[in-house]
Amino acid sequence: MADVSIRNVTKRFGKTEIIHGVSCDIREGEFIVILGPSGCGKSTLLRLIAGLEEITSGEIAIDGRVVNRLEPAQRDIAMVFQNYALYPHMTVYRNMAYGLKIRRMPAAEVDRRVRAAAGILELSELLDRKPRQLSGGQRQRVAMGRCIVREPKVFLFDEPLSNLDAKLRVQMRMEIRKLHEELKITSIFVTHDQVEAMTLGDRLVVMDNGAAAQIGTPLEVYERPANLFVAGFIGSPAMNFLQAEVAADGRRLVLPDGLDVALPGAGVPARAGRRVILGVRPEHLEPNGGRADGIRLAVDHVELLGADTLVHGRCGSMALTVRLADVQRIDKHAVIVLHAPPEKLHLFDPETKARIEK
Amino acid sequence: MEKRVVFRNKVLPYLLVAPQILVTLVFFIWPAAQALVQSFLQEDAFGTSSAFVWFDNFVEIFTSEEYLGSFRVTLVFSFAVAAIALSVALLLAVMADRALRGATAYKTLIIWPYAVAPVVAGVLWFFLFNPTVGMVAFFLKKFGVEWNHTLNGGQAMTLVVVAAAWREISYNFLFFLAGLQAIPGSFIEAAAIDGAGPWRRFWSIAFPLLSPTAFFLIVVNIVYAFFDTFGVIHAITRGGPNYATNILVYKVFNDGFINLDLGGSAAQSVVLMAVVIALTVVQFRFIERKVHY
Ligand SMILES: Nc1ncnc2c1ncn2[C@@H]1O[C@H](COP(=O)(O)OP(=O)(O)OP(=O)(O)O)[C@@H](O)[C@H]1O
Ligand SMILES: [Mg+2]
Numbered sequence: 001m002a003d004v005s006i007r008n009v010t011k012r013f014g015k016t017e018i019i020h021g022v023s024c025d026i027r028e029g030e031f032i033v034i035l036g037p038s039g040c041g042k043s044t045l046l047r048l049i050a051g052l053e054e055i056t057s058g059e060i061a062i063d064g065r066v067v068n069r070l071e072p073a074q075r076d077i078a079m080v081f082q083n084y085a086l087y088p089h090m091t092v093y094r095n096m097a098y099g100l101k102i103r104r105m106p107a108a109e110v111d112r113r114v115r116a117a118a119g120i121l122e123l124s125e126l127l128d129r130k131p132r133q134l135s136g137g138q139r140q141r142v143a144m145g146r147c148i149v150r151e152p153k154v155f156l157f158d159e160p161l162s163n164l165d166a167k168l169r170v171q172m173r174m175e176i177r178k179l180h181e182e183l184k185i186t187s188i189f190v191t192h193d194q195v196e197a198m199t200l201g202d203r204l205v206v207m208d209n210g211a212a213a214q215i216g217t218p219l220e221v222y223e224r225p226a227n228l229f230v231a232g233f234i235g236s237p238a239m240n241f242l243q244a245e246v247a248a249d250g251r252r253l254v255l256p257d258g259l260d261v262a263l264p265g266a267g268v269p270a271r272a273g274r275r276v277i278l279g280v281r282p283e284h285l286e287p288n289g290g291r292a293d294g295i296r297l298a299v300d301h302v303e304l305l306g307a308d309t310l311v312h313g314r315c316g317s318m319a320l321t322v323r324l325a326d327v328q329r330i331d332k333h334a335v336i337v338l339h340a341p342p343e344k345l346h347l348f349d350p351e352t353k354a355r356i357e358k
Numbered sequence: 359m360e361k362r363v364v365f366r367n368k369v370l371p372y373l374l375v376a377p378q379i380l381v382t383l384v385f386f387i388w389p390a391a392q393a394l395v396q397s398f399l400q401e402d403a404f405g406t407s408s409a410f411v412w413f414d415n416f417v418e419i420f421t422s423e424e425y426l427g428s429f430r431v432t433l434v435f436s437f438a439v440a441a442i443a444l445s446v447a448l449l450l451a452v453m454a455d456r457a458l459r460g461a462t463a464y465k466t467l468i469i470w471p472y473a474v475a476p477v478v479a480g481v482l483w484f485f486l487f488n489p490t491v492g493m494v495a496f497f498l499k500k501f502g503v504e505w506n507h508t509l510n511g512g513q514a515m516t517l518v519v520v521a522a523a524w525r526e527i528s529y530n531f532l533f534f535l536a537g538l539q540a541i542p543g544s545f546i547e548a549a550a551i552d553g554a555g556p557w558r559r560f561w562s563i564a565f566p567l568l569s570p571t572a573f574f575l576i577v578v579n580i581v582y583a584f585f586d587t588f589g590v591i592h593a594i595t596r597g598g599p600n601y602a603t604n605i606l607v608y609k610v611f612n613d614g615f616i617n618l619d620l621g622g623s624a625a626q627s628v629v630l631m632a633v634v635i636a637l638t639v640v641q642f643r644f645i646e647r648k649v650h651y
Binding site: 050071072073077078079081082083084087088089098099102103118146150 | 542544545547548549550551552553555558562563566567573
């Protein structure tokens with residue numbers, strides 16, 4: 001167990017900078033998820049922590065010790081690769097024992113640890129198999145077993161569930177979380193799947209194009225996204241964004257089609273008369289119920305999902321999606337007026353893209 | 359996944375393979391059959407008469423001290439060539455693989471020697487070690503080594519082994535390099551995280567994964583050393599001095615075309631054919647089993 005501190009880390013491949021000064025303090029025993037779209041540099045950041053790539057500038061410390069110059073082997077970390085990277089010519093047992101034997105651990109202790117890990121991961125029956133004789137889920141477990149036996153300071157995971165089918169992914173997700181609760185080893189988990197991120201992480205690092213767009217608990221990231229990128233990336237279906245203008249009193253927003261919505265509390269008087277971007281999640285919009293203010297939605301098409309109904313349409317010229325509970329019979333081409341609870345509204349600055357605190 | 363071409367026309371496929379079959383018949387099957395027949399005949403030196411002698415030719419070669427000596431020479435020669443060609447190639451391939459992971463620009467450069475080697479190699483070695491004009495022979499003399507492979511059997515053997523191995527190195531190198539490049543980087547990275555140093559990573563991960571390639575190359579190299587080194591021997595030592603480098607293929611040629619013992623020579627080539635067939639069977643057996651893992 002150890003804390004990991006990442007300070008202003010950058011990484012350049014040749015002339016292109018891929019990681020632009022990421023900082024993050026990971027506490028002892030914490031489960032951190034690095035989340036972001038493909039190509040944003042998640043794997044690269046993880047490989048920098050592992051020592052598989054050299055950092056260009058900045059500092060990484062594990063358990064208080066700066067590891068910039070240390071080989072992966074000296075960092076006391078273990079990693080689960082996306083393709084598992086199980087040694088194909090070794091049995092499950094030897095795969096797990098390999099790292100321990102290299103560290104010259106007595107054979108009896110090696111055996112004890114491998115069997116203990118195999119017990120936890122339900123691999124005891126499979127110890128004599130070669131990786132190719134295992135199913136995807138079993139391979140995944142062997143890859144985890146190889147990490148567990150080492151009892152490292154930090155676990156690193158690079159999209160370990162992405163090769164599994166949907167059902168197995170949910171199951172392994174829960175197993176990983178359960179395992180973490182038992183072992184309490186500091187873990188850094190890379191994924192582009194936000195459900196994985198929200199369910200696994202104590203905190204998320206949302207990455208955008210080589211920078212940390214926001215670091216926070218899943219709930220913080222969902223409820224108070226720090227900028228337009230995070231707001232649009234977290235949540236499915238994605239948050240709606242509408243161009244709006246703050247009314248002269250600073251307490252209401254005027255939408256393009258003339259309707260307006262109230263802002264909570266004192267509103268944003270400092271921005272009276274200024275343009276802002278209004279963000280509201282599809283699940284937070286509700287039928288108006290005869291109120292005076294609201295958002296007018298011209299329905300284009302309706303998706304009935306059973307548990308809820310997605311209504312896609314336009315507000316003025318901007319796309320808008322609403323999620324309504326249960327099955328709702330709504331006609332195509334209908335116009336419905338929606339209410340947005342003031343405390344569920346997000347405001348963003350059109351220039352800086354940053355969140356405007358209300 | 360297997361891709362098959364399906365021909366509608368019944369004749370076309372046979373027409374397409376016909377040239378290949380023809381070539382095989384004329385240049386392989388026909389001479390092989392001739393040799394087989396010949397090996398049971400005894401001919402006089404002028405080729406005017408021949409008699410059917412059953413297995414006399416075979417009995418003769420296997421009781422001939424000279425033939426058994428040649429067999430021993432061939433074994434030493436083949437294993438030395440294979441060992442040197444494989445180990446040097448593997449070493450070079452590992453170094454090249456290191457340089458290549460990441461950069462791709464070198465790749466074509468590294469393949470160049472292969473295009474040059476076979477043609478130049480024999481002549482090159484001959485001149486380098488030539489006792490009167492050779493550079494290497496000159497320097498060896500300076501260091502007190504009297505180099506004369508035309509007199510010293512051990513030196514002659516060393517030279518033909520080196521010259522024959524040299525030709526094979528670039529071939530083996532390409533296979534080893536391709537094999538190494540096919541090993542996913544994550545295996546090596548996982549081993550690095552597990553704490554294995556470069557040496558250990560190579561022997562415990564990369565080399566076992568390379569073993570099918572290595573096995574294939576061992577057989578190919580032995581076959582090469584057995585059969586395809588006639589040119590090297592002929593150019594450098596002509597089997598001498600005193601039969602020290604008289605490998606089986608060279609002896610076949612010598613007995614048949616120089617000493618005109620056609621029956622004996624044919625019997626020897628039949629033995630060689632049996633060796634090739636045996637090696638090929640071994641090869642296929644193992645390759646089919648995809649070599650353990
Ligand atoms: N060795 C390298 N040399 C040059 N560029 C690289 C190298 N490794 C990664 N990159 C670049 O860095 C960027 C980030 O790559 P990275 O693999 O970290 O993305 P990722 O967030 O893990 O994406 P994914 O979700 O698709 O795995 C990409 O644009 C990639 O092309
Ligand atoms: Mg990645």
